[in-house]
Amino acid sequence: MRAVWRAARFAVRRRRLQTSIIALVLLLSTATIVMAMGLLTTVDGPYDRAFAQQHGAHLTVGYDAAKATPAQVAASASRPGVTASGGPYPTRVMTISETAGPESFPPGPVVVAARTARGDDPVDRLTLRSGRWATGPGEIVLAGDYGRFPFDPVGKKITFEDGASFTIVGIGRSITRSAQAWVAPGQLTAPDGLQMLYRLVDRDAPSGTVTAGLPVTASQSYLVSRSDATENGKVAIPFLVAFGIAGLIVAVLTIGNVVSGTVVSGFRHIGVLKSLGFTPTQVTGVYLMMVAVPGVLGGLAGIAIGNLLAGVLATALADSFDLPKASGVSLTVDVLALAGVLAVVAVSAGVPAVRAGRIPAAIAVSAGAAPNRGRALRAQRALAGMRVPRPVSLGLGLPLARPARSAMTVAAVAFGVAAVTFSVGLDRTINAYLTDAEKTGSVDVEVPVPPGRSISLDGRPGTAKVTVTRFEQLHVPGFDRAVHTRAYQGSVTDRHGHRMVHGRWLTGPGEAVVGDPFLKKTGKKIGDAVVVSKDGRKATLRIVGTALVDGGDGILTDWGTLAALGGPASEGSGLSSSFLEVTLTPGTSPEAYAAALRAEGVEAHPAADEVEASQLIVLGLIALLTLGLATVAALGVFNTVVLNTRDRARDFGVLKSLGATPGQVMAVVLSSMTALGLLGGIIGLPLGLAAHHVVLPAMGGTGGLVFPYGLTEIFPWELMVLLVLAGVAIALLGALIPAGRAARLRTAAALHSE
Known part of the structure; x- marks a missing residue:
């Protein structure tokens, strides 16, 4: 064995170019595979571990407080299949007021629950990121996934459209995202819902087995919050796997090419080895060892780089979704990746190496390189x-x-x-x-409509089309955050630059076009109805199609639909969330157009393309x-x-x-x-x-x-x-x-x- 190692070591030093090529090829291939496998485990791992540690709820259900008593709702905890429960907790959908200033909070509805974080709750144990829990009147804790601001929100006041005002005393976390804010028990006036949290024997069981006969307003499986927290990281995995497979195939081809070329050009070297007493097995071992050395080095370097990149991506993902920090790529992934790469090396180098061992000594010594x-x-x-x-x-x-x-x-x-x-x-x-x-290319300039003011751009030089729109943040049962909703005024046949995917465009009030992720999260399909609400006012929309929507899971609807929610009736109705989408004629500069409007005292800016x-x-x-x-x-x-x-x-x-x-x-x-x-x-x-x-x-x-x-x-x-x-x-x-x-x-x- 020592002779084989010495001969292989000499061959590695003598053929530094081929050695470097093998090492670099395997470095790139291994890093890609480790990054793909590592990202998969580090994306899912932190969530699953935190879910187990915090006794996350397999099923979160909201019941109509006007149609069921707390005792009736609490009785559902004894139904078959339920292993533990939490609640009922009074809840209310409250809308944050739109305010100005560098420390303003984004307007829109949030689900506020009244509960105490004891640390030993049987289901959905809340944890603190900063501050403390709300214990008295006028105190509130924001959820971590909602409370990401360029300033520290602890100690600031947050005001809702019903006039209620709270001081933020802490930033918390619910692994199942059961609410966006919490107050102390007894502090939530006029609750409109009762929330129950369940852990189930069969975590994938239909919610109807638990909620039958009760007035359900919202029901969400833990799979929705798990998917929300992990799917962005997983988007990268299919193409990482594709690149990893392609890299391994190229590695096989390159290594086979290198080794077979080394065998052909090294006939005389093979003959010398056999003349010195090397057996065919030892000659084969020399060539396998010659490839294994750079293979191991390249594989180890690739594992280190893959771990580093997977860690950076997973950390960025955890920060984005308020998840526990990933502990890094598991040792199992590294071992499997290295073993797989070495197996690839052995297979790709095996055939030419065996061929080298079978060449008769006389032929090898007498053969030239040509x-x-x-x-x-x-x-x-x-x-x-x-x-x-x-x-x-x-x-x-x-x-x-x-x-x-x-x-x-x-x-x-x-x-x-x-x-x-x-x-x-x-x-x-x-x-x-x-x-x-x-809608890049369809909307060039956006012009907010200030309260109490009407702006007309029709006939202005460079203007091709003006669309009046309104932007709202609405609550949709099953969503753990506000849903972006955009309403259009004007012809219902105009798609306003949106590309349809399935179904059809709007034809009148009461209809909605949504993004495909919306259907995935709500379990709805085209033709189903969805209830949206704001400040206690509700509207029922029928989903008629899906389109490419900025943000993925937003809602597009008709201008008149928002009337039931207190929406605008006409342009310049005094609501600050109304604005104009301007399409310019070819050759008109959006920057120059917006600058001219600003010079006239009208706020305007080119449409963002971020x-x-x-x-x-x-x-x-x-x-x-x-x-x-x-x-x-x-x-x-x-x-x-x-x-x-x-x-x-x-x-x-x-x-x-x-x-x-x-x-x-x-x-x-x-x-x-x-x-x-x-x-x-x-x-x-x-x-x-x-x-x-x-x-x-x-x-x-x-x-x-x-x-x-x-x-x-x-x-x-x-x-x-x-x-x-x-x-x-x-x-x-x-x-x-x-x-x-x-x-x-x-x-x-x-x-x-x-």
């Missing part, structure tokens, strides 16, 4: 008749000298092109989705992983050209002795890789398109999004041609340095052995 030129010569004779420069025809025939090596190079380039295609498609689809959801941090993270990861996979593919080409240059050193010397210039020698090498790159591009394009059509719906599914047909078919033929040529670019980038070395090869050194 390959069988029969196939290449026949191809070059056929290509000589083509009307192309002779260096190009020589280069086009060169890959046939080593067909297996060339095939693996083509495959590596193909996966590189597939990654680029997948990345470009994903980037275009995400940007198209954001453009449609935020990308959320989570979206930037996803787009950045896509770009980073694409660059990494393309680099790995280029390294595979680099290795192929290095091996081909060594194999063909004598041939290049002969060409130079016959008068070939360095530029012509370089043309021979680059033209051979151009052919392989073009073939790899042709193969890789459909692979990337297929990955885009498989992974994109999986990513959308984790967030409850459905991408319309127009956002998935975003590959015009011009773009597909460029993506095929990306294979040529990858091949040429990988071949450039070794081609330059071949061009600089001295004739005397190349022919020294003749």
Whole structure:
């Protein structure tokens, strides 16, 4: 064993280039796999651990306080399947007043519950982030997921539209998000609901088994809060897995290419080993060990980088959703990832290593490094008749000298092109989705309508269309926060720039178009009714379709629908949440248009075109992983050209002795890789398109999004041609340095052995 280790160690030092390539390829592949697996466990893990520690409620139910007594509601705790319960707690939907100033709270409805946080509650134990619990009159505790402000809210006063005012004494957390605020028992006047929290034997059991016969106003499974807290992180997992699989495939191809090339170019070394008494098994062991060393190093480095990136993403996610901090990627994930990578190394290097062990010593010692030129010569004779420069025809025939090596190079380039295609498609689809959801291009300038003032922009130079809208924060049963609602005034046939996904657009009052995540969270479908409320006033909306909505789970409705909720009846009704959406004529600058209005004393600003941090993270990861996979593919080409240059050193010397210039020698090498790159591009394009059509719906599914047909078919033929040529670019980038070395090869050194 010591002899095998010493021989392998010498081979590693002697072949530093191939060793570095293997280590880098496995580093990138391992980091991607660890990041995907680690993100999955660190996204779910903190929530599940906190849910168990805080005895989270499997089912949160709100009952109508006007139709059921606390005793009737409490009796539901003894129904079959209930293992523990909390409540009934008086609740009320209260709307925060709209105020101005740097320390104002966002207006909108919140669910306020009256309960005591004892620390040993059988269900939904509340925890504190800061401050203390409310114990007396005029005190309130905000939920952590609601209380994220650029200032410390503890000690500040919060005012509701019914005139009630409270001092914030603490920031708390409910793992099941049972409410957005809590007050001490007895401090909630005129409660409109009674809340019960249940832990169940069958956590997925229908709520009707517990609530039958009682006046339910809202019912929410713990799966909704779990999904809300984890799905944004999971959006990245499908494409991470796709990149990880592609990276492992390219790693297999590259390692197999490196080891087989090492075996072919090291025949004489194999013969020497066997002459010294190495058995076939020991020779095989030398070549496996030669790959295992950089494999282990690259795998360990990849695990470290993957842990770091997964930790950064998980921490950002925990901060965003007020979850307990992740403890890091588990040791099991690291061990499985390293074992999987080493298995990949063993499989990809095993075949050429076994081949090395089976080569007879006499043949190995007497064999030269030059390959069988029969196939290449026949191809070059056929290509000589083509009307192309002779260096190009020589280069086009060169890959046939080593067909297996060339095939693996083509495959590596193909996966590189597939990654680029997948990345470009994903980037275009995400940007198209954001453009449609935020109506970029449809709305250029937004103009708030101050209370008591009417603003008319019709006929103003540069104005193409003006839409009067109103923005409201409404309460919807089943949601643990306010739902963004936008109402439009004017023609009901105008979709106001929204792209429909399913169903139809509004045709009159009492109808709603929602985002697909809204249906997922409420369990509703098109045709169902949903009750929305504000300040105790309620309205019933019928869902008639789904569209791309900014925020995902918002509501779009008709102007008249909000009348039942105290909404505006006409433009300039004196409500500050009304504003104008302005579409400009082509060539009109939104900045200049808004500046002109501000100069006249009218508040106006160009429509925001911002990308959320989570979206930037996803787009950045896509770009980073694409660059990494393309680099790995280029390294595979680099290795192929290095091996081909060594194999063909004598041939290049002969060409130079016959008068070939360095530029012509370089043309021979680059033209051979151009052919392989073009073939790899042709193969890789459909692979990337297929990955885009498989992974994109999986990513959308984790967030409850459905991408319309127009956002998935975003590959015009011009773009597909460029993506095929990306294979040529990858091949040429990988071949450039070794081609330059071949061009600089001295004739005397190349022919020294003749």
